[in-house]
Amino acid sequence: QVHLVESGGGLVKPGGSLRLSCAASGFNLSDHRMTWFRQSPGKGLEWISSIAYGVTSIIYADSVKGRFTISRDNAKTSLYLQMNSLRAEDTAVYYCARLNWDDFTFDLWGQGTLVTVSS
Amino acid sequence: QSALTQPASVSGSPGQSITFSCTGTTSDVGTYNLVSWYQQHPGKVPKLIIYEGSKRPSGVSLRFSGSKSGNTASLTVSGLQAEDEATYYCCSYGGVTAHVAFGGGTKLTVL
Numbered sequence: 001q002v003h004l005v006e007s008g009g010g011l012v013k014p015g016g017s018l019r020l021s022c023a024a025s026g027f028n029l030s031d032h033r034m035t036w037f038r039q040s041p042g043k044g045l046e047w048i049s050s051i052a053y054g055v056t057s058i059i060y061a062d063s064v065k066g067r068f069t070i071s072r073d074n075a076k077t078s079l080y081l082q083m084n085s086l087r088a089e090d091t092a093v094y095y096c097a098r099l100n101w102d103d104f105t106f107d108l109w110g111q112g113t114l115v116t117v118s119s
Numbered sequence: 120q121s122a123l124t125q126p127a128s129v130s131g132s133p134g135q136s137i138t139f140s141c142t143g144t145t146s147d148v149g150t151y152n153l154v155s156w157y158q159q160h161p162g163k164v165p166k167l168i169i170y171e172g173s174k175r176p177s178g179v180s181l182r183f184s185g186s187k188s189g190n191t192a193s194l195t196v197s198g199l200q201a202e203d204e205a206t207y208y209c210c211s212y213g214g215v216t217a218h219v220a221f222g223g224g225t226k227l228t229v230l
Binding site for chain 2: 035044045046047050059095103104105106107109110111112
């Protein structure tokens with residue numbers, strides 16, 4: 001069975017940092033582009049960042065550019081999201097998702113991890 | 120990244136057919152045949168229900184169908200059922216620069 005499992009969420013103060021992890025199982029992480037989405041309470045899905053097989057292609061949404069860093073460790077079959085300078089508006093459930101580049105679909109999603117930015 | 124335009128909500132009665140619209144631009148929906156649709160029930164993970172504009176992944180009900188005309192993609196749900204009540208998101212490849220174009224979601228209410 002293929003799975004993605006996020007971890008690392010929690011409560012953090014404004015201006016603080018947090019590192020999210022996404023562990024992949026049942027498939028070869030190195031064969032896929034990976035992404036992070038988030039969903040604020042009661043709001044729609046927001047794409048945050050994508051990373052290609054290596055680190056040659058990384059893209060960020062304007063809302064997180066300069067503050068968030070996506071990375072991957074194919075050997076450890078994990079995806080990461082380093083979040084710095086967090087703001088209240090970053091409060092959301094964060095999902096990692098596998099991107100099928102052939103048809104540009106997000107065909108596998110994790111269950112999400114909640115990040116709350118509050119003083 | 121760019122945003123696709125979706126109506127905030129639609130409603131229908133059981134058995135009816137409902138069509139959702141998703142309007143983009145020539146930079147995304149109008150150029151690429153890479154529109155996908157996702158269904159998300161409250162508290163659940165998004166589920167892919169349509170890809171490449173009109174294809175259904177294995178296991179997705181035949182009641183879901185997709186199409187595209189110009190810069191607008193559409194999702195039709197026929198024979199509405201209570202279980203279809205969810206939020207539906209459209210997505211398109213946005214080219215090298217924008218990468219992902221995502222809609223704000225349409226909440227479907229089954230009356």
